[in-house]
Amino acid sequence: MSRDYDFARARLVQSLRAGGIRDERVLAAIGAVPRHRFVSGSYLLSQAYGDYALPIGHQQTISQPWVVARMTELLDLGPEHKVLEIGTGSGYQTAILARLARFVFSMERIGDLARQAIARIRELGLTNVKIQVFDGTVGWSEVAPFDRILVTAAAAGRVPPPLVEQLRDGGVLVVPEGDRRRQHLVRYVKRGEEVEREVGESVVFVPLVGRHGYRPEDAVAER
Ligand code: SAH
Numbered sequence: 001m002s003r004d005y006d007f008a009r010a011r012l013v014q015s016l017r018a019g020g021i022r023d024e025r026v027l028a029a030i031g032a033v034p035r036h037r038f039v040s041g042s043y044l045l046s047q048a049y050g051d052y053a054l055p056i057g058h059q060q061t062i063s064q065p066w067v068v069a070r071m072t073e074l075l076d077l078g079p080e081h082k083v084l085e086i087g088t089g090s091g092y093q094t095a096i097l098a099r100l101a102r103f104v105f106s107m108e109r110i111g112d113l114a115r116q117a118i119a120r121i122r123e124l125g126l127t128n129v130k131i132q133v134f135d136g137t138v139g140w141s142e143v144a145p146f147d148r149i150l151v152t153a154a155a156a157g158r159v160p161p162p163l164v165e166q167l168r169d170g171g172v173l174v175v176p177e178g179d180r181r182r183q184h185l186v187r188y189v190k191r192g193e194e195v196e197r198e199v200g201e202s203v204v205f206v207p208l209v210g211r212h213g214y215r216p217e218d219a220v221a222e223r
Pocket residue numbers: 060061062063086087088089090091092093094107108109110113134135136137152153206207208209210211213
């Protein structure tokens with residue numbers, strides 16, 4: 001069983017490489033994190049290494065591996081980085097970040113998802129992660145600033161301003177921006193008072209719900 005998963009994971013890495021993911025550190029992290037531990041139910045288990053999003057309950061999804069890989073690549077992580085992630089979800093992306101950075105602070109608004117993610121991260125022996133149940137659109141000011149910030153839900157138009165404020169000078173922030181149906185990966189780099197903005201690939205994420213995001217009723221109505 002475990003050999004089958006190893007094989008499926010190696011094949012996924014190959015397909016991501018063929019799909020244009022170049023950063024070997026990112027590919028190694030994807031090759032090391034057991035995605036099947038982040039999905040539940042035997043019907044999903046057999047699909048755990050397909051390159052698509054899967055439901056994780058509460059109308060949320062574990063992101064498509066290619067999108068996880070691309071966002072992680074855009075972050076350009078180093079082992080010294082302190083990272084903020086908004087939208088823990090299954091915790092899969094969190095585990096990838098934890099392998100590449102010094103410490104990951106992750107925020108999830110749905111308590112049940114956060115609890116499951118905490119348990120999985122602990123089972124994997126990753127000790128450099130802290131997960132908080134709270135609205136991530138306000139950031140995590142007590143532990144700011146961050147070297148890197150990743151938002152894994154669709155911002156309502158533009159990135160929540162508190163997140164840009166909590167980014168360190170020279171830091172990188174990656175966020176899907178757009179409307180509820182479709183977004184683009186956007187990469188911000190903070191340079192003193194200036195913030196560079198670069199628009200990348202088209203993606204589809206569940207809505208970022210919160211004070212600087214969608215209202216809960218907006219998020220549900222479209223789905
Ligand atoms: N990276 C995750 C993606 C999960 S989907 C994974 O691959 O599993 C996006 C997640 O963002 C959902 O779990 C959703 O509940 C969460 N979310 C949405 N708005 C949020 C907010 N304001 N603060 C924290 N989490 C939020």
